[in-house]
Amino acid sequence: MKTTFASYLYDKKYSEHTIKVYLIKNDRFMAWLQEQGIKAARIDYKRLLQYVKFLHTKKYKRASINGELNAIKQYFDYLVNESYRTDNPAKGLVVKGEQKKVLYNLLSSDILEDLYYSYPTDHKNSFIQASLQRDKVLLGFMVYQGITAQEVCNLQEEHVVLMRGKIIIPSTRKSNSRELELKSWQVLELQHYQQHVRAYLLNYSRTTQNEEQFFYGSKPQINGIITRIIKRVKKYNGEIRNHNHIRSSVIVNWMKQYDDLRKVQYLAGHKHITSTEKYVQDDLENLHEIVNNFHPLH
Template sequence: MNDYTTHLKKEGYATTTIKSNERQVADFTKWCKRNHTTPIEIDYKTCLKYIKHLTRKGNSKRTINHKLGSLKNYFKYLISESYRLDNPIEDTNIKGVRRTLNHNLLEPEELEDLYYSYQTDTYQEEYHKYTSKRNKIIVGLLVYQGLDTKDLKNLKTEHVQLNKGKIYIPGTKKSNAREIELKPWQMMDFMEYIGEIRSKLLERLQTDTDQLFPSGDRFIIVNAIIKKIRKYNQKVQNAKQIRASVITNWLSQYNLRKTQYLAGHRYISSTERYLQDDLENLHEIVNNYHPIE
C-alpha cells in the first residue's frame, strides 16, 4: 500500500482523495482475502460478486461507482507495475437496470440438435426441397455462428470463403465485421447451395441479386424457420434467444475479447452482459447493476 500511496502522490492527487483511495483498496483487499483471491488475481466475474457485496451493505449506485473508480485507479497502477495484464472493471459503471438476457437459454447440445433435426428430404416438390436446404444452412448460421436476422440479410455470396473454411460477416452501424470459422458439414452444405440451389431459387424468384439468401425487400425467411424448429424444441422463442444462447456458450469456452469479436460487439460491455455464474444466481447483478454500453 505504501508504494501505491507514493504513486498517487506523484500523480498529484489531493490528500483527501489519497486517503479515500487507500480506504477503498484496503476494504477491497480484505474482501478478496475472505474470498480466496487477491487484487492481482481477481477476474471480472469475481468483481461482480464484490459489487453485489457492496449493494447488500446498502451502498447507493452513486457510492458504488465512487468505490469502483478508486479500484479502477488501483488496477491501472497494478498494470503499470506489471502485476496485472488487464483492468477487469475498466468498462464497468453502475447505470440502472438492464433487461434480462440470461433467461431460458439453450444449451450447446440443444442448439446443435436444432440443426441436425431440421429435415430437408421430406418434400417431393423440387422448389420446397431447395428452400428447405437453404433454411438448414441458415439454421447452422444461427446456432454455430450466432448470426442475427440483419447479418443474414446482409450476407453476399462473396462472403462465403470456402477456401478458408470461414464466413465473413459485414459490419453494420451497431456491429463490427468479423470472420468466423465454418463447421465442416456447413461447408458441404454451402458448396451444394452456391453451386446449384441458389441459382434455382433466383430463377424461381425471377430476380438477380448478390444476396446470399435472396428474399426481396423483406427478409422473412427466419420467421418460418423459427416456427419450424420450435416443433423440435418448444423452448425456442426467436432468433435473439438463439443468439444470446450462442454468445453465452462462447463465454464458457473463450475469453471476453474473443467472444466480443465473434459476436461482432463494438463494446466489451455488450459482451459482458452475457456473463453467467451459477453461484448465488449471479445474473441478478448482471441484470440490475451492469454497465450500459
C-alpha cells in the same frame, strides 16, 4: 513504455466524446480513492461497493451510477492491461433495480446442434425443398456463428470462403465485422446451396435485384425467412423462443468455451466490451445473491 488511460481508450476505438466522459468519471473515482486512502491497484469488490454507496448518497440515480461503473470497469481493464492488477473488481457489478438483460433457459451447444441436424430438407415440391435447404444453411449460421438478421441481409457470396472454411461476417451499424470458422458439416451444405440451390431460387424469383446477396431478399423478407425457421424448429423443441434466444445461447456457450471476454467480443461482433459483459453467465446467475449479501442499494 506504459500507456495512459486515455491512450488505452483511443486504442480501443472509443469515440472522442466517450473518452472525455470516461476520463471525467474516472477522475471522480480517483478523487474518492485519494480521500479514502485507497490505491486503485489494491481496491477489492467490497470496498468498491462503498464507492457505489457514496454515489448513492450524492443522489445519483441508478442509471447514472451504472454509467460511472462502466467507466471504472474500463479503467480496471486498463490497469490489468498494464500489469498493475491481475483482475477487474468491477466486472459484472450492476446496481440492483437497473433493467438488465437476464438470460433464462439458455440452449446448450448440443441442443443447438440438434436443431441443425434435425432440420428437415426433403419435400416432394422442388421449390419448397430448395427453400428448406436454404433455410438449413441459414440456421447453421445462426447456431454456429451467431449471425444476426441484419448481418444475414448484408452477407454476400464473396463472404463465404469455402476453400478456407471461413465466413466473413460484414459489419453493420451495431456490430463489427469478423472472420469465423465454418464447421466441416456446414461446408457440405454450403457447397450444395452455392452450386445448385441459390441459382435455382434466383431463377424461380425471376429477379435480378440483389444478385450478390448470399440469401436473396429485402430485410423484411429475410426476417420472414428467419421467422419461418424459428416456427419450424419450435415444433421439435418447444424451448426455442426466437432468433435472439438462439444468439444469446451461442454467446454464452462461447463464454463457457473460451473464458475470454475479448475473444467472445470478437466472435459476437460487439463494438464494446460492455455488450459482451452482459453474457457473463456466472454474474447473471449469482446477481441476486451478490446484491443481497453486499449491495448497499435496495
